[in-house]
Amino acid sequence: SQxxxxxxxxxxxxxxxxxxxxxxxxxxxxxxxWYRQNSGRGLVHLILIRSNEREKHSGRLRVTLDTSxxxxxxxxxxxxxxxxxxxxxxxxxxQKLVFGTGTRLLVSP
Amino acid sequence: EAxxxxxPRYKIIEKRQSVAFWCNPISGHATLYWYQQIxxxxxxxxxxxxxxxxxxxxxxxxxxxxxxxxKGVDSTLKIQxxxxxxxxxxxCASSYxxxxxxxxxxxQGTRLxxx
Numbered sequence: 363s364q365x366x367x368x369x370x371x372x373x374x375x376x377x378x379x380x381x382x383x384x385x386x387x388x389x390x391x392x393x394x395x396w397y398r399q400n401s402g403r404g405l406v407h408l409i410l411i412r413s414n415e416r417e418k419h420s421g422r423l424r425v426t427l428d429t430s431x432x433x434x435x436x437x438x439x440x441x442x443x444x445x446x447x448x449x450x451x452x453x454x455x456x457q458k459l460v461f462g463t464g465t466r467l468l469v470s471p
Numbered sequence: 472e473a474x475x476x477x478x479p480r481y482k483i484i485e486k487r488q489s490v491a492f493w494c495n496p497i498s499g500h501a502t503l504y505w506y507q508q509i510x511x512x513x514x515x516x517x518x519x520x521x522x523x524x525x526x527x528x529x530x531x532x533x534x535x536x537x538x539x540x541x542k543g544v545d546s547t548l549k550i551q552x553x554x555x556x557x558x559x560x561x562x563c564a565s566s567y568x569x570x571x572x573x574x575x576x577x578x579q580g581t582r583l584x585x586x
Contacts, residue, residue: 365513404577404578404580405514406577407575407576410574448513450513458519459516459575460516461506461513461514463512464513
C-alpha cells in the first residue's frame with residue numbers, strides 16, 4: 363500500500379503545548395507531504411519534504427523524515443485552537459496522492 | 472490565484488437517482504483528482520487525470536460512477552444510480568504536474584446525501 367499510516371489516531375492537548383504526530387509508510391517515496399483538514403478551510407497542503415531531506419521547517423511546523431525507518435513526524439509547536447483539525451501524511455510513490463485515516467488533533471483553549 | 476471550484480456544495484437525492492458534480496481546477500494544472508471522503512475516514516482516490524487522460528481509476532466503481540475531463544480542463548463526476556453508501560463528500564483537487572514534486576490544491580467539496 364502506498365498510503366501512510368498516522369499515529370496516534372487522536373490527540374488532545376491544551377493551547378500552547380506542542381503536538382507530535384507520526385506517519386509510517388511501506389513503499390519507497392520521492393517525497394512526503396502533510397495535509398490538514400478542518401471544517402473552515404477544507405483540505406490544505408502544509409509542507410512537503412523530499413526523500414533526500416531529513417528535516418524541514420515552516421513557521422510553527424517541523425517535519426522530519428527517516429527513510430531508513432520509512433517514517434515521518436510532524437511537530438506543531440505552541441499549538442492554538444485553530445490548529446484543531448485532522449492531519450494526513452501523504453506519500454506519493456507513483457504519481458498518486460493516497461491518504462490514510464489521519465490524526466485528529468483537538469486543541470483546547 | 473483562483474482556487475479549485477466545485478459545484479454544487481450540497482446535494483440531497485434519493486437512492487437510484489443520478490447526480491453529477493462539476494470541478495474547475497486551477498488554471499494550468501495538468502493533474503486533476505476526484506476523491507470520496509466518508510465521514511470519519513481519509514479521502515479515497517477515485518480517479519486521477521493527467522490532462523484529459525486517465526492515469527488511475529482503479530478504485531472507481533465503474534458500474535455506477537463515471538468521470539470525464541473536458542478538453543483537459545473542467546471535469547465532471549457522475550453517479551448513476553446512487554446508493555445509500557455513496558453518501559460522502561466528493562473532493563476535487565488539482566496540481567501543476569503530478570504529486571511527485573508539487574502540492575495539490577483542493578476544492579471545498581460537494582456533500583452528497585443519499586436518502
